[in-house]
Amino acid sequence: MVAESIFSVVSIDVLACRYDRDSRTVMVAAYDRDTEPFVGVPALPGVVVRSGERIFEAAARAIGKIGAQLPADRGQLRTFDEPSRDPRGPSLSIAVWAILGPTDPAEAAIWRPVDAPGHLAFDHARIVADCRPLLADHLWRDAAFTRALTRPEFTGTDAVAIAEQLTGGPVHRANLNRELARIPGLADAGTGVGLGPRPPKLWRWEQG
Known part of the structure; x- marks a missing residue:
């Protein structure tokens, strides 16, 4: 046996x-x-x-x-x-x-x-x-993870879509933009192309 x-x-x-x-x-x-x-x-x-x-x-x-x-x-x-x-x-x-x-x-x-x-x-x-939820924890806190997912340039609309799918809940765009502004190596790059009277904010990762 x-x-x-x-x-x-x-x-x-x-x-x-x-x-x-x-x-x-x-x-x-x-x-x-x-x-x-x-x-x-x-x-x-x-x-x-x-x-x-x-x-x-x-x-x-x-x-x-x-x-x-x-x-x-x-x-x-x-x-x-x-x-x-x-x-x-x-x-x-x-x-x-x-x-x-x-x-x-x-x-x-x-x-x-x-x-x-x-x-x-x-x-x-x-x-x-x-x-x-673990991936959501990496988002915005882990620069390597976030940069790889968003790529070198992304809009506020992209950021909202990514955050909502990973967290499973609604995201306040203004609060998210404030959070993005605090991330080292991520810069406000003006506005992107979008429909409607308010084009989405554009974000760009700095080189290096």
Whole structure:
């Protein structure tokens, strides 16, 4: 009789995000699984950590499943340890964020709104939902995260859209502009192009 393993497999699941300026939507990448369990079901890109492998080394393999490379702008979020999260046996998942630019290749990615990712394999929909507030905590406070998501230049309208999708609540534009004005390295760049009598304020990250 084979003794039941008391050890959990450790995996890395990546929330690869980008901001789609055309639709003003923060998107998260999934891909169609090609192995059981959940073959054919969209999932976050993830892998089991190999012996001796570090978190971001595994994350680089994981994000390769959507045809992307792990960017410099990435970080660790939290660990998910629900015993039944994987039908194959006990498994821990370390969630990692990574921000992809609009031109970064990710040919196998299925892009979905971060606030409405739809059905995903395993507990990946819960991972996205539970990590959204953590991403919101990074916004405006973590310059590397924020700059990667907004890109070098963005409008107040973009800032409101990003903040509302990550926080899940309404954002007061004037208060947000005051918060943006306090961020080191972010400068008021006048006004952007927009409809209506009041064009949105334009923000630009300083070089360096």
